[in-house]
Amino acid sequence: MGNQNNRLTLIVASISVVLLVGLIALLLWSEGTFASKGAAWESLENAIITLMGEYPDKPKTIVGRIVQLLLLVFSTFAFGAIVGKVSSFFVTRALQQENAVKQFNDHIIICNWNDKAPTIVNQLLEANQESPKDIVVISASIVEDQNDFKKQNCVHFIQADPTHHDTLEKFQAPQAKSVILLADEATEAPDEKNALIALAVKHLEQNPDRQGTQLTDQPEDAPLRAEWDAIANRNLDLLENNLSTEARSRLGRYNPTDSDRWKSQVNDLFVSSKALYDLADARFSQLFPGRVNEGFVETPVDQIWFALAQDQVNALESGNNLTEITFEQGSFSHQQQGNLDPGQGHVYILNLSAEQLLRLNLQAPPDSTRLSIYVPVPNETLPHILADAEQNTWAGELPQSGYYEVVVVSRASEPIPYSLTTAVDNVIDDIINRPDPPEKDN
Incomplete structure (x- = not known):
């Protein structure tokens, strides 16, 4: 396909050059300037001026005037084509630089942005001073605070939808050390959105053979799109059926202070945090067999463990368990x-x-x-x-x-x-x- 385009461009350029030379020769002939070098040079200057978009002296003959008009039209199209080509070159180059994706590994991904996000980024930078890690912030909206981190070469801001499968795959979410989900308070239903992100990362981890596959709207990708939609719906139903509304609403915002608060709450009931964790681990293992909770923000799915623990605390306080x-x-x-x-x-x-x-x-x-x-x-x-x-x-x-x-x-x-x-x-x-x-x- 590329060779055909190059061949067509060469043919069009050759025809254009032949037409241009022919029009200039016709102009010189119509003015009868071939007999005198001075007159021929003057007519050639007029032709060049015409090609530059200016209006030189009018030719003496009607044929000459028609040829001059054709040269003016030709120059307009030629100049536009040249300007378009040059502009296209610089625009394409800028887009390539903008879209150039660094290959990340063992990095930290932050999905969404809110008021707590700058503090989290600063804490991560401080904790990884000896061995800096790339921090990739993915937000569907523009992050106004990104100018505060311009001097930090390891902090990257990406405007994209983190709920999309291809976005997470593009920035190597399965290879990330941590994926932090923050509640996007500016959007509707942030808990469902964070659940979609967590499940997208989980699906990529469990299906490494699908990594590198870009889903399109073409008919041949219909089975994969249907499979992905089914996985998302099935897991969203799973969360809705096993988490309370209160627990779901805080997905992406659980942090170590919640563990301290829960410990105090259950200790007042003469229950230890170990007993609480036994209850949460049992529910987590039943929903995600074979997966071990690794701690706060190690993976998005661990936020679900925290939500399960929140429900267990409520059940203990109500006496249900x-x-x-x-x-x-x-x-x-x-x-x-x-x-x-x-x-x-x-x-x-x-x-x-x-x-x-x-x-x-x-x-x-x-x-x-x-x-x-x-x-x-x-x-x-x-x-x-x-x-x-x-x-x-x-x-x-x-x-x-x-x-x-x-x-x-x-x-x-x-x-x-x-x-x-x-x-x-x-x-x-x-x-x-x-x-x-x-x-x-x-």
């Missing part, structure tokens, strides 16, 4: 029965004393649950009694006084029934004189 086990006077055992949906968990707390004997038995379908027992005041030598264990029974002497936590989570793919039986060797009936349990701070 928290039960305190107490023993009636004269009774030394207690049984709790219930059902757990896939990824669901329940926390039981017991206010017990050191040196009491505790026996615990969990009855559930084989390999369907995980059991944890957390001590009132964990330390380096005794962080827990059981943690995410497959075993269903435990018996022993308690090492501390205070609230113990028993966490049961389901790893099954279907709802399961379970029964938890707890027994102690003696029950303290003197509630009034019983010492207060130590406060939770873990």
